[in-house]
Amino acid sequence: MWPSVRASVDEATSVRVSGDVRQGEGTIDVELAGALDDSSYAGRLIEQKGTVEVIAADDTTFIRPDEKFVSAKGGETFKDVDPGLWISVPSGRDGAFSMSTFYEGFVSALPEADAFGGQEPQAETLRLDGEQVFKYSDVDAGDGHVSLYINQDDELVRLEVDGESDSKDGPAGTIDFRDWNEVPPTEAPPEDQIYQRPGF
Template sequence: MPTSITTTRRQPLRALGITALGATAALALAGCAGSDVPALEDVWPEAHASIEEATSVAIDGSVSQGGQDMTVAISGQIDDSSYSGNVAMGEVAVEILGNDEYTYMKPNTAFYEENGGGAQLQEMVGDKWLEMPAEQGGFTMSTLWDAFTEDIPSSDEFSDSEYTSETVELNGEEVYKYTGSTEDSDDPVSLYVSKDNKLVRVEAEAASSDDESASPSASSDSSSGAGTIDFSEWDAVETVEMPAEDTIFSVPGL
């Protein structure tokens, strides 16, 4: 059963950046924990260390921001030695494989249209993997990971904060859920931490549209967003093989 918490008001937290596919949701957990739930300030130092020291991870997220829906399902080595997944932004969708030298992509038609390649390039590539230098592809594992960790709260971030806590089931596992509000509204944001102190989910809700006096919703604000990002397979993602040479299309001049 969830644990009900009575909180007392203390200083708010700084913004927690949730970045996925280039979208940053500026959020703040705004501590008291229940008797059967450890305090967030006690579990976060170890969770933070596991993020800082991670060698691989799987990320599965869905975020709405600026009127656009974005999804990502990517896993791999954080040093870019091996990664794979799918990324979508609006109508654009791309399947990816990559390493620290090249990103191999299988984009949909919308990708070609938005990037100036059009039907001609799409026809040339066919069902092969489109090869791009890693630094130009924009979909590398390290790029996404750096964007997320840039604003991850420090190890002692929650030593003087306000939140509620409970034990919940997530993907068949009991985890700790810590919930506060955004820095400038009452919109909920939650951190889910496993019992071995690994971050497993970050979740944010958009501003309510029922309040006519409220400012535009978080999903329409360029600096905020709403959605869920799950993390799993910490330091346990296996390497993947890159495409065979005869299945790759290299753009001349790149």
């Protein structure tokens, strides 16, 4: 079972994810959906200091922070920008947030395909969002332990990462996965909703 699930995760082209990611002493609520090559995705990140919406389309990433986020963290970056407008930034900048970096961060916490050595681990049967799933708890993933929720179609639908790895950069939290390989392309915001920098 697990080798085929792991292969489907590695070979996926798009997915819808949602959940909470622990970062330091805070938590970020994440909602993202789109292509895993970063060509097209949309979503939002919600933290204590505010919300940032994001759209990637046409080789450009658009972000729209709310007033609370701008007030708390904006600085010069969002100076004189109407909070109702999208700000365009080139896609693929080093260190910039993207769908793929978020996805790969959590996928890196998964056990390898041969982690169970051909043995079928014990699972608890339960319902998640009205769907029957199998929960595999406290699975050794090398750098830590995770819980895997897999549906009857052998699809990963939830991943819980304990975050107790020695690696400070490792992911932690709970992420739900839906609509594997079925997320439609995202369109860029309308031109009249995009901030136009003076002189451009």
